[in-house]
Amino acid sequence: MIDVPHTDTRPAHGTTGALVAHGVSIGYDGHRVIEDLDLTLPAGRVTAVVGPNACGKSTLLRGLARLHPLEAGRVTLGDRDVTTMPRKELARSVGVLPQTSVAPDGVRVAELVGRGRYPHQGWFGRHSSDDDAVVRRALEATGVADLADRPVAELSGGQRQRVWVAMVLAQETGVVLLDEPTTFLDVAHQVELLDLLADLNAERGTTVVMVLHELNLAARYADHLVVMSAGRVVAEGPPAEVLDARTVLDAFGLDAQVVPDPVSGTPMVVPVGRHPRGRRHTPFHSVDK
Numbered sequence: 001m002i003d004v005p006h007t008d009t010r011p012a013h014g015t016t017g018a019l020v021a022h023g024v025s026i027g028y029d030g031h032r033v034i035e036d037l038d039l040t041l042p043a044g045r046v047t048a049v050v051g052p053n054a055c056g057k058s059t060l061l062r063g064l065a066r067l068h069p070l071e072a073g074r075v076t077l078g079d080r081d082v083t084t085m086p087r088k089e090l091a092r093s094v095g096v097l098p099q100t101s102v103a104p105d106g107v108r109v110a111e112l113v114g115r116g117r118y119p120h121q122g123w124f125g126r127h128s129s130d131d132d133a134v135v136r137r138a139l140e141a142t143g144v145a146d147l148a149d150r151p152v153a154e155l156s157g158g159q160r161q162r163v164w165v166a167m168v169l170a171q172e173t174g175v176v177l178l179d180e181p182t183t184f185l186d187v188a189h190q191v192e193l194l195d196l197l198a199d200l201n202a203e204r205g206t207t208v209v210m211v212l213h214e215l216n217l218a219a220r221y222a223d224h225l226v227v228m229s230a231g232r233v234v235a236e237g238p239p240a241e242v243l244d245a246r247t248v249l250d251a252f253g254l255d256a257q258v259v260p261d262p263v264s265g266t267p268m269v270v271p272v273g274r275h276p277r278g279r280r281h282t283p284f285h286s287v288d289k
Contacts, residue, residue, distance in 0.1 A: 017078020018043045019064060019094075019175060019207065024073035026056075026063045033059045034231045036072070041224070043078075046201050046208040048218035051228035052252050057211045058099050060228070061179050064209070065096040077175065091119035095173040099180050099211075101164050103152040109163050110148040113138055116170030138170040141196055143189075157184035165193060169200070176200070178210040182217070190214070194221045219243050219266045227251050243267040 019041040026034045033056045041047045041064075049057050062068040064075055066082055075082040077093060085093070095116070103112055116138070117131045139145040142162040152160060161184045168176055181197075182190040198221055200206045212218040218225060219239040227235040227242060229251040235242040248256045248269055261268040 017076075017080075019082075019209065020076045021060075021064065022074050022076065024060075024063055024075065025071045026059050026068060027071050028059075032071070032231070034063070037231075037233065039226065039233060039236070041207070041209050041226075043207050044201070044205045045223040046198065046221060047210070047224040047226060048222035049209065049211045049226045049228060050213070050215055050218050050251075055228045055251075056231040057228055058179050059231075061096075061177050061209070061211055062098070065094060065177050066090065067096065067098065088119050091171070091173075093173055093175060095168040095171040095176045097164055097168050097176070097178040097181055099183070103160075105153070107152055108148070109144060109150050109152055109155070110135060110139065112152055112163060113166045113170050116167040116172075119171065119173075134172065135170050138166040141169060142166040143192070158186065158189060161185060162189070162193070165196075173206070175207040175209070178208070180211050180213065182212065182214070190217065197221070215243070215248075215269045216261065216267075219268070220261060220264045239267055243269070 021037055021039040024034060024037045024039075025032055037060070039060075049060065051057050059068065063070055064082070066075075070083065077085075080093075082090065082094075114127060114131065114135050117127065117134065121127070121131070136145070139148055142165050144159060144162050144166060147155065147159060147163070152163060155163065161181070165178070165181060168178070176197075178197075182193060185193060194217060197208050197210070201208050222239055225236065225239045225242055226233055227247055234251050235247045243258060244267070245256055245258050248254050248258065255272040257270045257272065258267050259270060260266070
């Protein structure tokens with residue numbers, strides 16, 4: 001288990017209530033990407049949003065986080081209208097990791113992670129000892145504590161991604177929205193990060209919403225799966241109920257078999273492809289430890 005940063009055992013601010021899109025429409029330059037979408041993301045659960053490229057996943061997340069204006073509809077968190085909440089109050093409730101993040105020139109790792117504490121600070125933005133402790137635990141939880149004094153610009157893509165996740169953890173919100181958080185990470189760090197988010201949800205009841213490309217990891221870690229295609233939701237619910245061969249074909253245009261994951265029992269997508277080669281070679285055997 002990973003030490004998830006927190007200062008006390010009380011629920012994080014804003015954990016109560018589902019995040020709901022009511023008739024949401026979002027577009028760019030006159031082109032509607034999402035049209036009249038209704039969606040409920042359950043409170044205190046891990047939701048994964050999946051779908052083919054350019055289907056509206058990132059646009060949806062940006063609309064939910066108020067990073068992109070809505071052309072129609074509204075978003076609520078519990079009984080609050082996200083579109084009208086004061087910015088600092090929203091930042092105490094919802095933490096966001098966009099698909100592309102750019103650090104200020106010259107900023108060091110610990111300083112960047114410390115900026116996640118901004119919503120909890122007063123007018124002068126001074127760090128308290130509690131802030132320092134939260135930042136330290138966030139650095140340790142994401143495996144970048146040894147990089148604390150390094151300039152962010154000197155880090156690899158994978159290291160930078162973990163630093164950005166640490167900043168979101170340091171924000172200590174009841175809801176976290178992450179757009180492709182496993183980008184740039186090797187498979188070991190992908191699993192480590194998803195385990196961390198699962199711990200955050202299990203230990204603090206944090207609502208986790210993440211856009212993922214890897215269907216099998218999404219099925220393994222999500223309580224609630226949202227499958228999108230062409231700006232609309234084609235299926236949603238528990239992975240075992242919605243992820244089947246028909247859904248994969250409808251959303252991705254991919255012929256696949258869906259079988260139980262031998263580790264977790266969750267759905268595992270096995271693409272059929274046109275040139276399978278496995279049967280031409282020695283049968284695969286797992287590596288005994």
